[in-house]
Amino acid sequence: MERETIHSERLGEQMIRLRHRSGLTMLLCPMKGYSTAYATFTANVGSVDTGFKTQDDVDFVDVPEGIAHFLEHKMFENEDGDAFLKYAKTGASANAYTSFDRTAYLFSCTDNFAESLEILLDFVRRPYFTKESVQKEQGIIGQEIRMYDDDPDWRVMFNLLGALYQNHPVRIDIAGTVESIAKIDHELLYRCYRTFYNLNNMVLSIAGNFDVDTVLEVADRVLKPDEKPIEITRRTFAEPEGVYKPRVEQKLAVAIPLFQLGFKGKNYGMPGNLQNQVLDEILIDVIAGEASPLYRRLYDAGLINATFATEATAGRDYMYTIFAGESHDPDKVAEEIKAEIRRMRKDGVDERLFELTRRATYGRYLGMYSRTESVAGLMTTSYFGGMDNIYVFLDIVANATIEQMNERLAVAFDPEKSALSIVYPQEG
Amino acid sequence: MENQFLREKIGDGVHFYQVTDPKFKHNRITVNLILPLCRESVTVNAVLPFLLRKGCKSCPDFTKLNQKLCELYGASLSCDVSKFGAYQVLELSIYGIDNRFTLGGETMAAECAGLLTDVLLAPNFGADGLFPETDVETERQQLMDTIEGQINDKRVYALSRCKALMCEGEPLAIEKYGYIDDAKKITPESATAAYEKAIETAQVEISFVGCGNPATAKKIFTDAFAKVRRSPARMEKYVTRPQADQPKETKEELDVAQSKLVLGFRTGAIRDQETFGAMRMMVALFGGTPNSRLFTYVREKLSLCYYCAARFDRLTGLMMVDSGVEKVNKQKAQDEILNQLGVMQRGEFTDDELTATKLLLQNALRSVTDSLGATEEWYLTQVMDGGSSSPADEIALIDTVTREAIIKAANQVTLDTVYFLTGKGDA
Numbered sequence: 001m002e003r004e005t006i007h008s009e010r011l012g013e014q015m016i017r018l019r020h021r022s023g024l025t026m027l028l029c030p031m032k033g034y035s036t037a038y039a040t041f042t043a044n045v046g047s048v049d050t051g052f053k054t055q056d057d058v059d060f061v062d063v064p065e066g067i068a069h070f071l072e073h074k075m076f077e078n079e080d081g082d083a084f085l086k087y088a089k090t091g092a093s094a095n096a097y098t099s100f101d102r103t104a105y106l107f108s109c110t111d112n113f114a115e116s117l118e119i120l121l122d123f124v125r126r127p128y129f130t131k132e133s134v135q136k137e138q139g140i141i142g143q144e145i146r147m148y149d150d151d152p153d154w155r156v157m158f159n160l161l162g163a164l165y166q167n168h169p170v171r172i173d174i175a176g177t178v179e180s181i182a183k184i185d186h187e188l189l190y191r192c193y194r195t196f197y198n199l200n201n202m203v204l205s206i207a208g209n210f211d212v213d214t215v216l217e218v219a220d221r222v223l224k225p226d227e228k229p230i231e232i233t234r235r236t237f238a239e240p241e242g243v244y245k246p247r248v249e250q251k252l253a254v255a256i257p258l259f260q261l262g263f264k265g266k267n268y269g270m271p272g273n274l275q276n277q278v279l280d281e282i283l284i285d286v287i288a289g290e291a292s293p294l295y296r297r298l299y300d301a302g303l304i305n306a307t308f309a310t311e312a313t314a315g316r317d318y319m320y321t322i323f324a325g326e327s328h329d330p331d332k333v334a335e336e337i338k339a340e341i342r343r344m345r346k347d348g349v350d351e352r353l354f355e356l357t358r359r360a361t362y363g364r365y366l367g368m369y370s371r372t373e374s375v376a377g378l379m380t381t382s383y384f385g386g387m388d389n390i391y392v393f394l395d396i397v398a399n400a401t402i403e404q405m406n407e408r409l410a411v412a413f414d415p416e417k418s419a420l421s422i423v424y425p426q427e428g
Numbered sequence: 429m430e431n432q433f434l435r436e437k438i439g440d441g442v443h444f445y446q447v448t449d450p451k452f453k454h455n456r457i458t459v460n461l462i463l464p465l466c467r468e469s470v471t472v473n474a475v476l477p478f479l480l481r482k483g484c485k486s487c488p489d490f491t492k493l494n495q496k497l498c499e500l501y502g503a504s505l506s507c508d509v510s511k512f513g514a515y516q517v518l519e520l521s522i523y524g525i526d527n528r529f530t531l532g533g534e535t536m537a538a539e540c541a542g543l544l545t546d547v548l549l550a551p552n553f554g555a556d557g558l559f560p561e562t563d564v565e566t567e568r569q570q571l572m573d574t575i576e577g578q579i580n581d582k583r584v585y586a587l588s589r590c591k592a593l594m595c596e597g598e599p600l601a602i603e604k605y606g607y608i609d610d611a612k613k614i615t616p617e618s619a620t621a622a623y624e625k626a627i628e629t630a631q632v633e634i635s636f637v638g639c640g641n642p643a644t645a646k647k648i649f650t651d652a653f654a655k656v657r658r659s660p661a662r663m664e665k666y667v668t669r670p671q672a673d674q675p676k677e678t679k680e681e682l683d684v685a686q687s688k689l690v691l692g693f694r695t696g697a698i699r700d701q702e703t704f705g706a707m708r709m710m711v712a713l714f715g716g717t718p719n720s721r722l723f724t725y726v727r728e729k730l731s732l733c734y735y736c737a738a739r740f741d742r743l744t745g746l747m748m749v750d751s752g753v754e755k756v757n758k759q760k761a762q763d764e765i766l767n768q769l770g771v772m773q774r775g776e777f778t779d780d781e782l783t784a785t786k787l788l789l790q791n792a793l794r795s796v797t798d799s800l801g802a803t804e805e806w807y808l809t810q811v812m813d814g815g816s817s818s819p820a821d822e823i824a825l826i827d828t829v830t831r832e833a834i835i836k837a838a839n840q841v842t843l844d845t846v847y848f849l850t851g852k853g854d855a
Contacts, residue, residue: 085719
């Protein structure tokens with residue numbers, strides 16, 4: 001078993017990384033004074049994995065949209081009952097989620113940590129799918145999809161991704177569609193499971209109130225080594241650098257138009273994309289954060305309201321940034337943001353504002369190291385992102401330079417590679 | 429480590445409470461102005477935190493204020509309006525890293541408390557002694573957007589509609605952000621008058637939650653409020669009807685894909701901690717967890733929905749059950765929800781379910797002290813409810829709840845209102 005302790009001088013804290021003999025990588029960060037332990041067991045698969053094969057498969061399999069999320073739901077059912085019923089005996093609060101490129105099973109608990117961990121490591125390793133149980137889940141997930149159909153924030157975002165990307169599956173909804181999930185059957189689920197849920201390709205992250213020896217003891221008992229490591233080949237998609245469509249609209253039952261203006265960034269793969277995400281978070285705040293002149297202009301003109309927000313997102317092979325909010329004139333907001341970006345690309349990033357923003361981002365990132373769920377999240381993100389450890393994020397912020405900002409501005413904020421998504425109110 | 433809750437009076441109707449724990453890296457200081465919910469004043473009151481957030485005497489420019497916050501390592505100054513029972517709470521909050529983590533040894537907690545005091549008590553009034561006209565104009569429009577934007581989240585919207593129908597004519601029905609017609613009428617004069625009245629009459633609860641030393645912050649607030657003329661209104665707990673009469677049913681149409689079903693219940697009089705503990709357990713077992721009756725039957729067994737949950741508001745004694753369903757399945761879902769309530773009332777739940785619910789509730793309670801926000805809200809709710817129980821006290825309380833008490837609690841519950849938000853036409 002390889003074991004390594006990683007220190008942060010900046011924070012005076014540490015975490016442990018080890019590779020269990022089963023092949024599973026574990027990232028462990030015991031935190032003093034906390035009541036809760038937060039554990040996530042994560043597979044490197046998400047909604048973007050729509051075509052793949054292993055070293056043993058002759059051909060790629062193309063799976064229905066939403067299958068990773070469907071699999072997540074179905075994992076909770078084992079031959080001997082529902083995982084929630086097992087957690088019921090420990091009191092842990094359990095859940096799971098699927099994102100673009102990962103599926104995480106998690107619990108948080110204040111007592112009975114060993115028992116809860118055993119449940120987690122066990123149920124995710126024992127798939128049990130039947131025709132009937134798949135059918136039942138189609139009803140439940142169908143309602144989850146319908147709920148999101150009415151969610152204007154969700155719709156405006158996926159409409160944007162559909163406009164930014166032409167072929168890349170980041171453009172499809174994580175849960176798929178009612179039609180696509182109707183094509184899912186238990187055999188496809190098993191194939192998906194066998195491909196992605198190999199211990200060598202998963203990671204266990206735990207932060208908070210727990211003891212490292214307990215984790216090892218439970219892992220030794222529960223985790224049998226996988227028969228052999230699986231090599232996954234994912235279908236790649238030829239994605240042009242430009243956007244698919246510059247503009248997309250939809251009408252929904254909302255009061256004020258919602259908008260998202262997105263910029264398609266250049267893909268550097270991991271860990272480059274992840275590092276750039278942190279830099280873009282700073283830059284996006286320099287451009288339109290509350291301390292920026294642009295924010296002030298838009299706010300005073302009544303063009304944006306308190307819902308205005310920004311984000312930078314990095315994945316395995318995609319990278320984008322978003323300016324989002326409600327506005328009575330979304331086109332005008334988009335024009336103003338793009339004009340400001342053009343001006344900054346010409347004049348360079350304002351040094352004082354950059355320094356202020358870097359300092360603010362530092363304070364915000366610091367907060368992430370004192371919450372168990374965000375520490376666990378950072379550990380998983382850094383691991384799948386090929387980053388050395390969780391403290392690198394803070395270093396990237398602390399060491400960010402104005403040169404990096406100007407470079408990111410040139411590469412990732414090209415107004416020609418942007419798209420605007422709007423959700424308008426229904427008429428009448 | 430057990431966090432200690434300390435609350436003391438630092439002025440006329442002004443209280444300061446603190447909960448500290450060295451494990452955190454930040455401090456969160458919040459000022460809550462607590463005002464009775466009232467149809468006439470609710471809207472103009474709702475604009476106040478947002479007007480104050482625009483600047484203060486020491487930092488009148490909005491952008492400069494935000495830059496100052498950046499200098500304070502990205503301290504965030506946030507404001508909002510919330511509703512606790514029959515009260516409207518105007519909150520102004522600052523969240524920043526503690527002195528220990530600054531690069532230049534700044535005294536963060538004092539700086540943050542000072543800034544928050546300025547924002548609250550020294551607004552950027554013009555020469556006429558009023559909020560600036562342009563600020564009022566912008567924030568009036570912002571408030572109108574917020575009021576109208578509540579329709580975006582259909583689940584929250586449906587819940588709020590059901591509550592409003594249920595408590596028609598009572599303060600509990602009043603919307604926390606107020607009403608569009610009243611928002612249109614806000615002027616610098618009316619906003620300034622509302623501000624002055626709020627500062628004079630509100631009950632003020634200031635909280636300090638974090639890892640730092642609250643002493644300086646407390647002194648800053650004590651000194652600042654000593655200069656304010658105060659005649660605070662007494663806070664009384666509002667008691668709504670404990671029982672429903674004949675259930676009312678309302679259907680509303682909107683362009684939605686999924687229909688929202690909300691059932692509003694009254695839960696009898698919650699007289700003491702014992703009946704409260706029993707009701708809390710009852711609601712959790714009925715629909716508060718992934719092992720609950722509603723999750724197991726309405727979602728897992730009947731496959732009717734993605735969510736079906738019950739929640740209990742200790743300040744009003746209302747229990748709301750909601751679910752997102754297909755239009756055609758409305759009656760099926762409603763029947764099963766009421767059927768499961770019958771199961772609770774007849775005590776046909778297992779001891780395993782009871783134990784599981786206790787464990788899960790206690791787990792959630794133990795987690796409260798790991799979050800600054802959750803800790804702050806916990807104690808504010810306590811204060812609003814006239815108590816001072818810690819999460820640990822409530823863990824002990826939950827332990828004592830018996831099966832009989834849960835059955836009794838379930839039998840206190842009466843259906844008041846069925847609200848159905850659904851798509852237009854037959855589809």
